Amino acid sequence: MAISEADGTQELLRIDRPMGWRAAAFPYLMFAPAFLLIAAVSFIPIAYAIVQSFFRSNTLALGRFVGLDNYRDFLFTLDGVATLEHSLIFVAGTVLIAVPFGFALALLLNRPLPLRGLLRTILITPWLVSNLVGALLWAWIGNPQYGLVPYLLEWLGLSMPNIITDPGAAMASVIVASVWASTPLVMVFVLAALQSVPGDLTEAARIDGASVWRRFRKITLPLVRNTTMMAVVLTSLHAFKSVEIILVMTSGGPNGATETMATKVFHEAFTLLRIGVGSAGAVMIFLLNLMFTMAFVRVLRTEHGA
């Protein structure tokens, strides 16, 4: 995955000098600090999480071995299946809105527009705001008591369901905040890909009489498809593991209606201190993430092969 076979020049340094132990050790020594750092913070913890998920650990100690009980408890006793459902709704809602929205914005910004630079800067801004602060801004603007959005809707003669007490409205509100945070990434990715589409290609097709839609479908879309897929994956993975937005806006409520797998892991571990159950959830999130990514890599590969 990581090393392309083509960089044959890299062999030069090695070939024309006799290999002493220093020369042999050099790349390892250069690689070691980064690798050790990552081992300490990623490999060991993920391995430990897997071990923990088989033990009933309530405090800092591992406790008793319980096999798959934690997984069973997480999914069935403690309503984990519902949280998986909420995760899927949250991710699908985010991706299905943010990706077309960001894509459309990228298409518009790729054309010569007045104030294009300013527009791009403004539209990127939500990306630079932390999810926590973004969620807080949305929680305030949609606040049922003092918020701007309920007031405006009321002024228009509509009544907005309370985003704190109404399950559907709560889910909709966290999706809106998530779309707000995710759209810029899609836009930036697609825009970068669009700018690499050669202009004379579309121009030639235009002269040949191809319609706008046809030019888009036959030339632009194939050239930006991989990048768009990449944006879909990054947006999904991000939404799937996101805790801040839900934590700040609904804290999983009302009555668990917006509790996702990620926030459930958070609550199990840090509010309820059920470390084993939390770890089981964490391992399942990791596995789902891995499966999703591998499926995506597979799709990309087969497309390239075809």
Added chain:
Amino acid sequence: MTAHGNRSKRQGRKLVGGIACVAFLLFAVLFAVIPILWAVLTSLKSPREVALYPPTFWPQHLTFENYAGAVFNNPTYLHYLFNTAVIVIAATCLCLICASHAAHAVARYRFRGSSVLMFAMFSTIMIPGVAVVIPLYMLSVAVGIYDTVAVLILVYGAWLTPTLVWLLRGFVIVIPNELEEAGRIDGHSRLGVFYRITLPLMKPGLLAGAVLIFANIWNEFLLGYSLVQSETARVIQVGIYANLTEVGVQWGRLTAAALVAMLPVLIVYAFLQKAFVQGLSAGAVKG
């Protein structure tokens, strides 16, 4: 006549399309900025005015008391800002140092096991933070660095290292090998060549990487929340969350605190936008 009719029809469609585009862009801009602008307006109102319904749009009496109370006269908040700045700077340095060396190794040498090591390293990008917070919490307690600035420097430093190795690798590959060869012939050691020749040429990548790390760490919440408990080592995002969960949220103060916490990333991005975008796209293309 028909030709003329067709043309005006086409022009009419073009006009409608144009209006639709402008309306769409206007909506997108409003969607992006209104939550921020509304927070700015709220932060400039007095507590009494914030609690009015229907809400006032422009503050009746412009006041900076929220900023004074929540930020400038609030030593705890300033302490969080200071903590975050220290952690971000130290973690960025740690990450850049480790990643630049590793990037040189993986770009220039094919050593035994290198592809396995690299695959292992890059696969960690896929590990979601929420999956490792619990073991990281327990490990940091076991090692005795729980609830310190050090644990966050270490964890944040490692967090983006795989991404940075990937990014910087693209910058090393395009440096002509002859340059490094010449350095060796001049009698420098391998490490000396790296410091004298390779590293300075990686500067655009290091700069873009620094912006990326800075923004990500400054905005991180989950690890900061789970690895630190006391106010002494708390970071800014966690500080804001702590205010939110207090009883009787004061939205004027809260929005002021949140807006100030947003600023550093906006400022860094504004100044380094060009270097950031160029560096990232250069790294992506070459990698």
